[in-house]
Structure formats: structure tokens, C-alpha cells
Amino acid sequence: MNGILPLRLEDVSFAAGGRTLIEQLSLTLEAGASTIILGANGAGKSVLMRLMHGLLAPSTGRVAWNAQGPRRRQAMVFQRPVMLRRSALANVVYGLAAAGVTGVERERLAREALAEVGLSHVAQRPARILSGGEQQRLALARAWALHPEVVFLDEPTANLDPGATREIETIIKAFDASGTKIVMSTHSLGQARRLGDEVIFLHQGRVAERAPIERFFPQPASPEAAAFVKGELPWA
Amino acid sequence: MLDAIVSGLGLVATLDLRLWEIVGLSLAVSLSAVALATLLGLPLGAAIAVGRFPGRQAVIVVLNALMGLPPVVVGLFIYLLLSRAGPLGELGLLFTPQAMVVAQTVLVLPIIAALARQAVEDAWREYEEQLRSLGVDGLRGALTVLWDIRFSLLTAVLAGLGRASAEVGAVMIVGGNIDGVTRVMTTTIALETSKGDLPLALGLGVVLIAIVLVLNAAAHLIKEAAQRRYG
Numbered sequence: 001m002n003g004i005l006p007l008r009l010e011d012v013s014f015a016a017g018g019r020t021l022i023e024q025l026s027l028t029l030e031a032g033a034s035t036i037i038l039g040a041n042g043a044g045k046s047v048l049m050r051l052m053h054g055l056l057a058p059s060t061g062r063v064a065w066n067a068q069g070p071r072r073r074q075a076m077v078f079q080r081p082v083m084l085r086r087s088a089l090a091n092v093v094y095g096l097a098a099a100g101v102t103g104v105e106r107e108r109l110a111r112e113a114l115a116e117v118g119l120s121h122v123a124q125r126p127a128r129i130l131s132g133g134e135q136q137r138l139a140l141a142r143a144w145a146l147h148p149e150v151v152f153l154d155e156p157t158a159n160l161d162p163g164a165t166r167e168i169e170t171i172i173k174a175f176d177a178s179g180t181k182i183v184m185s186t187h188s189l190g191q192a193r194r195l196g197d198e199v200i201f202l203h204q205g206r207v208a209e210r211a212p213i214e215r216f217f218p219q220p221a222s223p224e225a226a227a228f229v230k231g232e233l234p235w236a
Numbered sequence: 237m238l239d240a241i242v243s244g245l246g247l248v249a250t251l252d253l254r255l256w257e258i259v260g261l262s263l264a265v266s267l268s269a270v271a272l273a274t275l276l277g278l279p280l281g282a283a284i285a286v287g288r289f290p291g292r293q294a295v296i297v298v299l300n301a302l303m304g305l306p307p308v309v310v311g312l313f314i315y316l317l318l319s320r321a322g323p324l325g326e327l328g329l330l331f332t333p334q335a336m337v338v339a340q341t342v343l344v345l346p347i348i349a350a351l352a353r354q355a356v357e358d359a360w361r362e363y364e365e366q367l368r369s370l371g372v373d374g375l376r377g378a379l380t381v382l383w384d385i386r387f388s389l390l391t392a393v394l395a396g397l398g399r400a401s402a403e404v405g406a407v408m409i410v411g412g413n414i415d416g417v418t419r420v421m422t423t424t425i426a427l428e429t430s431k432g433d434l435p436l437a438l439g440l441g442v443v444l445i446a447i448v449l450v451l452n453a454a455a456h457l458i459k460e461a462a463q464r465r466y467g
């Protein structure tokens with residue numbers, strides 16, 4: 001089975017409501033290294049991830065996977081996950097059913113995924129009454145159950161307290177270790193350093209800089225990234 | 237007035253058999269109509285909420301307008317369809333309880349469909365991105381949302397039930413208010429009032445209001461419990 005990576009974006013632009021949010025952007029995502037997408041608010045991080053995930057279609061240009069695999073080979077976790085009014089387990093099972101996994105396999109994979117994120121004890125609890133941190137872990141389980149080749153994480157800890165954030169980061173590391181490529185946007189530079197291998201820095205809908213983590217933070221090459229790292233560091 | 241209410245309640249309390257037959261038929265007709273309209277209206281509303289097709293806005297406007305269908309006009313329309321010379325005259329349904337169910341279903345369907353359309357559309361804004369990300373689109377997405385907000389949709393069903401149990405024009409025309417066959421609470425109240433038998437009319441009025449109140453209270457409790465249970 002061919003992998004769906006690398007993912008190629010060729011001259012991708014995206015405009016909505018008369019504003020160009022992504023402009024003539026080209027990049028390639030390879031398997032392996034965890035990619036962190038950084039940039040100020042409105043730089044286009046969320047739009048870029050939605051273009052890659054396939055939720056948005058580019059206005060011009062092309063988003064091309066290496067192989068057109070079934071849907072379950074890539075997944076996305078949102079800043080605010082939406083849970084259905086059913087049990088935590090049933091939410092994961094629903095995701096598997098939507099991905100075309102057969103009945104007997106669903107429950108096994110779902111329980112496995114819940115165990116991975118430490119939610120086995122609340123499997124039968126209604127998902128909507130779980131805490132924000134637990135719901136985000138459940139969203140990760142829903143993605144994990146699919147064993148995707150790539151997972152897109154859109155500021156997954158933006159609404160969480162430090163404790164819940166640490167738990168999510170531990171799960172993301174385990175996700176990475178299991179062989180899934182991580183593509184994550186974040187506002188926390190500390191988180192970027194803890195989880196990332198390379199940084200794609202967006203500025204006004206373009207890639208201003210792409211560099212390995214260990215090079216990006218001490219010596220950002222572009223003036224925009226330098227200003228961003230300098231300005232953001234006190235809160236990292 | 238007070239005397240009439242007291243003797244009306246007396247009639248109810250003594251379980252006058254004829255009266256309870258009327259109450260029973262009323263409930264059977266209205267609940268059947270609401271059940272049918274729910275079965276048809278919820279998926280219809282959800283499909284319009286989630287679907288993207290030309291003329292969608294016009295369909296929504298017409299559907300919302302149909303919520304205000306005058307019962308007598310619906311009654312007349314169904315009467316023409318079912319009358320001996322009408323296209324469905326062969327069925328011999330005119331002046332039967334079944335005809336009354338048909339008329340009330342037509343009356344209630346737009347209410348349930350229009351309210352469901354609004355509720356599903358509001359919810360869809362929250363769910364769409366997540367569901368599409370999971371690979372769920374179109375009809376399957378609509379049904380998922382419909383099921384997920386099922387307790388909120390009770391309100392739409394109750395609105396339909398309120399309409400069905402309260403209307404007199406449609407059942408009067410297609411049922412004919414035949415004693416022992418198609419006489420229901422609202423037609424009896426209209427008839428007895430015009431005959432001057434105020435106690436019976438008032439007694440039935442009180443029963444009608446009580447039934448509606450009990451059904452709404454039950455639905456409210458279910459909704460509250462569900463909210464606490466599922467969040």
C-alpha cells in the first residue's frame with residue numbers, strides 16, 4: 001500500500017469574502033518529522049490546515065496527496081471539538097463507522113484508542129458532560145482510532161488549562177511515536193519546541209520561513225519570524 | 237358561568253361514557269396525525285436544512301408560510317380530494333376518522349418540518365466541519381444531527397400537537413361531526429355551544445386544556461432529564 005504522503009501544495013491560493021487568506025503557497029509535507037505551523041492571528045494557519053485536510057477547496061492551485069487513499073488515512077482535531085450526544089465510546093465508534101470500518105472492528109479499535117488517551121474509565125459517560133480537557137482527549141482518541149498517516153491539530157490546547165495541556169501534549173507525543181505524522185498549529189512557542197521537529201512560519205498567507213526547530217528559535221532567518229519569536233517569547 | 241363550569245366538571249368526574257369516547261377519539265386522531273407528520277416532517281426539515289439546491293430559499297419561505305394554513309381551507313381541500321366525485325373518492329374515506337387524520341397531518345406537517353428545519357440548520361453550523369472531517373456528508377449528516385438534537389425537536393412536535401388538538405375547522409369539514417363516529421372534543425364544543433349546552437362544552441374545554449397541559453409537562457420533563465443526562 002502506497003503512503004498518502006508526501007502531500008504537495010502547488011501555488012495554492014484561497015480567497016473568501018473578497019480577502020485573500022492564502023496566497024500562492026507551495027510546500028511539500030513529508031512523512032516523519034512533526035511539523036509546527038506558527039504565525040500571528042490571521043496569518044492563515046487554520047485555513048491552511050483546512051485546505052490540506054480537504055475541508056476547503058483552494059481557489060486556485062492544487063492540493064495533491066501522493067496516493068488518493070481512503071478518508072481514514074488522515075484526520076483532524078479542532079480547537080473546539082464537537083461531540084455527539086452519546087457516550088464517549090459511541091463517539092469514537094461513530095468516527096470509525098463513518099470511515100467504513102466494519103462493525104466488529106469498531107468497538108475493539110475504539111476501546112483501544114480510549115485506553116491510549118486514558119479515558120477508558122469514562123467510556124460509557126455521555127461525551128458532552130466531560131470536561132474540556134477530556135473532550136479534547138476524546139477528540140484525539142477519535143482520530144487515533146483511525147490510525148491515520150497524518151493528523152492535523154488546529155491549536156488543540158488553546159482553550160485548556162496547563163494540566164490538561166500537558167496531558168494533550170503527552171498524547172500527541174505518543175501519537176507521533178506510533179508513526180503518525182503530526183501537523184499542528186499553535187500559539188505557544190514552548191509547545192512548538194516540545195513537540196515539533198520543524199516550523200513553517202506563516203505571514204499574511206505566505207510561508208515566510210521554514211526551518212528545523214533547533215535553528216528556528218535561536219536564529220529566525222526572516223524579519224517577520226524574528227519579530228514574532230522576540231515578541232512572543234515572554235509568554236512562551 | 238360558574239355553575240356551568242361546576243356541572244361541566246361534574247360530567248367529567250362522573251366519567252360519562254359518551255364524553256370519554258369523544259375524548260378518546262380526539263386523542264387518537266390528533267396523536268396519529270402528529271405521529272405521521274413527525275415521521276415525514278423531521279427528515280423533510282433536516283433535508284432542507286442541510287441540502288443545497290436551487291430554490292432553497294423559496295422552499296423555506298413557502299414552508300414557513302404553510303405553518304399558518306387555515307384549518308378550514310385544509311379541510312375543504314381534503315374534502316374535495318376525498319369526496320365521491322374527487323380523485324380519491326374511491327377510497328370512501330370521507331366522514332371517517334381516517335379522513336380527519338389525513339387533514340390534521342396536512343395541517344401539522346408544515347409546522348413540524350419548518351421548526352425542525354430551523355433547529356437542524358442552527359445545529360448544523362456547529363456540527364458541519366466536524367462531521368465533514370469525519371467523512372460524513374449530506375443525508376447521513378442530516379440524520380446524525382436530527383438524532384443528536386432529538387430532545388430539542390420535542391418542541392416542534394409539541395407545537396404540531398397543539399395545533400392538531402386545538403383545531404376544529406378541518407375535522408369538522410372532513411369528519412362531519414357525526415355522533416359516535418367522527419365527533420371529537422373541539423367539534424362537540426362548537427356544537428354544544430351553539431345548542432346552548434354550556435356545561436358539556438365547558439367540561440370538554442377543561443379536559444382539552446388539561447390534556448394539552450399534561451402532554452406538555454411530560455415533554456418538558458423528558459427534555460430536562462435528557463439535558464442533564466447528555467449535556
